[in-house]
Amino acid sequence: MNNRIAQALTNLFERHRIVFWYDAKKELRDDFEALSLPGVEKLELANNEYGVKHRLLREQPKQRFLLYREGPQPPDLENWLLDVQLAHGRFRADQAAIWLSELELGPEFADLAQAHAEFFRAAKRRGALKNLLEANDNARKIRLKMLAVCAGSEPHIDGALENLLQELADGRDEKSKLIARCNLDDFLWGQMAHTYDYQSDESSVRDFAIELFKSCYAMGTGGQAKLRGDALVFLKRWKNNRQFEDSFKALSGECAGVLGIEQDLAKRDFRELIKMDYFQLIDRKIISDLVRSVASRTVSGGDVSLWVRQRRQSHWYSEYRNLYEALDYAAQFTHALGEANLTMDNLTEGVQRYSRFWYQMDQLYRKFTYHARKSGQSSLMETLTNQIENLYSNNYLLKLNDRFQSFVDGASSWEAPPIPGQKEFFERWVRPFLRKDNKICVIISDAMRYEIGDELLRLICQEDRYSAKLEPVLSMLPSYTQLGMAALLPNKKLEITDNETSGVLIDGQSSQGTANRKKILQAALAGKGQALKYEKLMGLNREDARKLLKANDVIYIYHNRIDHTGDKMHSEGRAFEAAEETLSDIVKLVKKLTGANANNILVTADHGFIYQHRELDESDFLGVDATGDSILYRDRRFVLGKGLASSNSLRKFTSAQLGLAGEVEVQIPKSINRLRLRGSGSRFVHGGASLQEVVLPVLRINKKRQSDVTVVEVDILRGASSVITSGQLAVTMYQAEPVTDKIRPRVLRAGIYTETGNLISDSHDLKFDLASENPREREQQIRFVLTRQAEESNGQEVILRLEEKHAGTSHYKEYKSLRYLMRRAFTSDFDF
Numbered sequence: 126m127n128n129r130i131a132q133a134l135t136n137l138f139e140r141h142r143i144v145f146w147y148d149a150k151k152e153l154r155d156d157f158e159a160l161s162l163p164g165v166e167k168l169e170l171a172n173n174e175y176g177v178k179h180r181l182l183r184e185q186p187k188q189r190f191l192l193y194r195e196g197p198q199p200p201d202l203e204n205w206l207l208d209v210q211l212a213h214g215r216f217r218a219d220q221a222a223i224w225l226s227e228l229e230l231g232p233e234f235a236d237l238a239q240a241h242a243e244f245f246r247a248a249k250r251r252g253a254l255k256n257l258l259e260a261n262d263n264a265r266k267i268r269l270k271m272l273a274v275c276a277g278s279e280p281h282i283d284g285a286l287e288n289l290l291q292e293l294a295d296g297r298d299e300k301s302k303l304i305a306r307c308n309l310d311d312f313l314w315g316q317m318a319h320t321y322d323y324q325s326d327e328s329s330v331r332d333f334a335i336e337l338f339k340s341c342y343a344m345g346t347g348g349q350a351k352l353r354g355d356a357l358v359f360l361k362r363w364k365n366n367r368q369f370e371d372s373f374k375a376l377s378g379e380c381a382g383v384l385g386i387e388q389d390l391a392k393r394d395f396r397e398l399i400k401m402d403y404f405q406l407i408d409r410k411i412i413s414d415l416v417r418s419v420a421s422r423t424v425s426g427g428d429v430s431l432w433v434r435q436r437r438q439s440h441w442y443s444e445y446r447n448l449y450e451a452l453d454y455a456a457q458f459t460h461a462l463g464e465a466n467l468t469m470d471n472l473t474e475g476v477q478r479y480s481r482f483w484y485q486m487d488q489l490y491r492k493f494t495y496h497a498r499k500s501g502q503s504s505l506m507e508t509l510t511n512q513i514e515n516l517y518s519n520n521y522l523l524k525l526n527d528r529f530q531s532f533v534d535g536a537s538s539w540e541a542p543p544i545p546g547q548k549e550f551f552e553r554w555v556r557p558f559l560r561k562d563n564k565i566c567v568i569i570s571d572a573m574r575y576e577i578g579d580e581l582l583r584l585i586c587q588e589d590r591y592s593a594k595l596e597p598v599l600s601m602l603p604s605y606t607q608l609g610m611a612a613l614l615p616n617k618k619l620e621i622t623d624n625e626t627s628g629v630l631i632d633g634q635s636s637q638g639t640a641n642r643k644k645i646l647q648a649a650l651a652g653k654g655q656a657l658k659y660e661k662l663m664g665l666n667r668e669d670a671r672k673l674l675k676a677n678d679v680i681y682i683y684h685n686r687i688d689h690t691g692d693k694m695h696s697e698g699r700a701f702e703a704a705e706e707t708l709s710d711i712v713k714l715v716k717k718l719t720g721a722n723a724n725n726i727l728v729t730a731d732h733g734f735i736y737q738h739r740e741l742d743e744s745d746f747l748g749v750d751a752t753g754d755s756i757l758y759r760d761r762r763f764v765l766g767k768g769l770a771s772s773n774s775l776r777k778f779t780s781a782q783l784g785l786a787g788e789v790e791v792q793i794p795k796s797i798n799r800l801r802l803r804g805s806g807s808r809f810v811h812g813g814a815s816l817q818e819v820v821l822p823v824l825r826i827n828k829k830r831q832s833d834v835t836v837v838e839v840d841i842l843r844g845a846s847s848v849i850t851s852g853q854l855a856v857t858m859y860q861a862e863p864v865t866d867k868i869r870p871r872v873l874r875a876g877i878y879t880e881t882g883n884l885i886s887d888s889h890d891l892k893f894d895l896a897s898e899n900p901r902e903r904e905q906q907i908r909f910v911l912t913r914q915a916e917e918s919n920g921q922e923v924i925l926r927l928e929e930k931h932a933g934t935s936h937y938k939e940y941k942s943l944r945y946l947m948r949r950a951f952t953s954d955f956d957f
Contacts (some may be wrong), residue, residue, distance in 0.1 A: 337356055763812035
């Protein structure tokens with residue numbers, strides 16, 4: 126006891142020179158006499174007040190004194206030292222007074238300390254509270270801070286509530302029980318009523334959670350809500366706080382069951398739910414209805430893209446990303462196919478129109494199939510997947526290549542001028558760099574067909590300081606690896622070997638394998654050429670990579686993921702996953718090369734491919750087999766031999782017709798048909814003359830010295846008035862220009878703040894990524910809901926602020942702002 130008295134008095138003497146101590150119960154004399162405080166003189170009051178007063182004020186005006194009186198404080202009219210006492214401090218030796226003294230709180234808070242004695246009994250809680258206290262705190266603020274200590278939160282009701290909801294989700298109740306033991310539960314529910322208008326005969330955290338989800342769902346669907354708008358602001362904040370992500374998800378699921386949300390959603394149109402994300406069931410409802418709508422073609426591709434873009438901001442998007450993306454690509458594919466004119470007048474026009482327009486159908490089909498597979502929801506997507514498969518195979522792939530085949534059949538030689546042929550690659554694209562004494566790196570990605578090259582173009586152009594240009598090239602025929610790889614090397618004469626290896630000779634030299642290709646490059650470049658595999662180059666450190674580039678004028682890097690995956694029966698189903706991985710690989714490789722001082726890079730492929738994800742029908746295979754005097758090599762899409770027998774189902778070429786030396790003949794199944802081949806996959810094939818197999822990308826990439834990437838500008842469009850007169854504010858945000866490869870999207874956080882920086886509305890995370898050329902389509906309407914705290918700013922200016930996150934941090938900086946005058950009667954507006 127003596128130590129606590131000494132500590133309490135020490136705290137008082139930090140603020141007062143003179144401290145009075147009345148021992149009303151006459152039980153603490155021993156403590157007084159035993160007390161020793163440095164620099165403090167003890168005096169006892171015993172009918173000596175006048176002399177003590179003279180000593181205090183005249184004789185020793187700077188000395189600190191502890192004045193002890195055994196007995197109660199005398200009445201004011203009889204208290205000769207009342208004026209001194211009022212000017213200085215008084216020590217109370219009861220437990221509550223000691224606590225208050227320790228916390229440097231005045232006697233006016235004695236009732237508070239007594240009412241919540243359980244709270245103050247713990248030194249740890251008193252210490253935590255002392256760290257939060259401020260000089261002007263009133264009883265309500267102190268209780269709020271006590272509540273925060275019990276809840277382990279920041280000293281505001283939202284913070285305490287977030288932690289209590291976290292505890293509820295975890296199946297614990299220690300914090301709630303502590304609040305009740307400390308007699309703070311009535312205060313808690315009083316604050317909940319004041320802030321959110323929450324009132325219940327059975328107040329509890331669980332009951333509030335249910336009412337919170339119920340009211341916010343009602344606000345979004347036009348129903349009756351018991352809670353006011355502050356509850357919606359709180360839910361959004363809680364939902365978007367990563368710290369409480371798990372608790373939000375758990376309680377959202379629990380409350381959805383209690384409230385019968387699934388049954389209610391079944392009666393609603395998914396369109397009215399697009400901006401809501403309080404329940405995971407909302408995403409499931411939207412996706413389920415969108416699957417049916419896209420399959421029945423009752424929604425436009427533009428609308429689906431808009432809805433998917435809006436859902437990307439939703440809480441559950443990451444869990445359903447692949448489904449949303451698959452739906453977007455399915456709708457785009459259906460629309461594109463409906464608009465496509467798949468006619469052509471000659472072989473060249475077919476290649477040109479494919480490289481300008483038709484390749485997009487293959488790209489959209491690939492992206493749909495990839496995301497549908499990644500979603501793992503085969504049952505949900507079954508009908509739509511079958512529809513897209515049928516449209517792709519029958520209305521696009523087969524129809525397009527049947528028409529193209531008629532021109533392949535009529536071609537006397539395999540060429541499509543002015544489209545360059547693959548055999549010209551080195552002279553047309555590599556040689557010009559050498560003439561200017563520039564070094565060049567060539568990346569050859571096996572089976573990277575044209576539409577994948579187009580996506581790579583966009584990815585490269587999105588990178589800062591990189592520019593790229595895409596051109597089509599017509600592959601060799603048959604479109605298989607050995608011939609395509611040979612055609613990309615310096616050559617004067619290409620010849621398919623007259624044996625069963627399907628190998629290709631360049632000017633009589635074998636081109637099989639990286640070692641032989643290196644020899645061919647070095648022979649053509651006086652030893653200044655190099656060929657190596659992707660994995661080897663990526664394994665080099667920067668210094669070794671720079672040495673490699675410095676020592677060579679031309680470097681060929683061979684990458685093989687798509688063909689390696691698709692050519693095997695057990696893995697061909699992952700062909701589109703391999704395409705996605707290839708794009709990532711090539712971007713990394715380009716950066717690796719430029720980091721080693723490469724300024725000029727070409728990316729191309731040896732051949733393309735056909736891929737149909739569905740199991741093939743009998744009609745996809747030829748009913749006849751290739752025959753002849755000698756069958757040297759047989760694959761799904763081509764045959765090499767001599768004296769090959771003519772067939773209406775197969776197109777036959779001599780080597781001369783294909784620009785090759787030698788006597789080997791080639792036959793390819795017409796259109797997209799396959800030959801039967803035991804032990805081989807049949808969905809991923811190449812070797813034939815379909816547009817998907819023979820139109821290849823050549824991508825020219827350069828890195829600039831100056832940055833060429835900007836971020837899109839955003840403006841706040843002020844309405845007719847700059848005065849806020851209600852509990853909500855609708856604002857239009859305008860994206861100043863379309864997003865392009867070099868103009869990146871901007872992500873902002875928007876809210877309404879007081880001059881002192883307090884948020885008084887809900888907060889919106891906004892992404893400005895619209896690519897439309899139409900300015901009206903680049904507007905976003907945002908509705909802010911004001912909190913009850915906004916009342917305190919009535920008659921004052923408030924700030925609508927757009928903030929942008931500092932890259933790589935959790936901190937924000939102001940981007941733009943707009944001031945409004947708050948002028949409204951709040952009491953009539955806060956009930957939704």
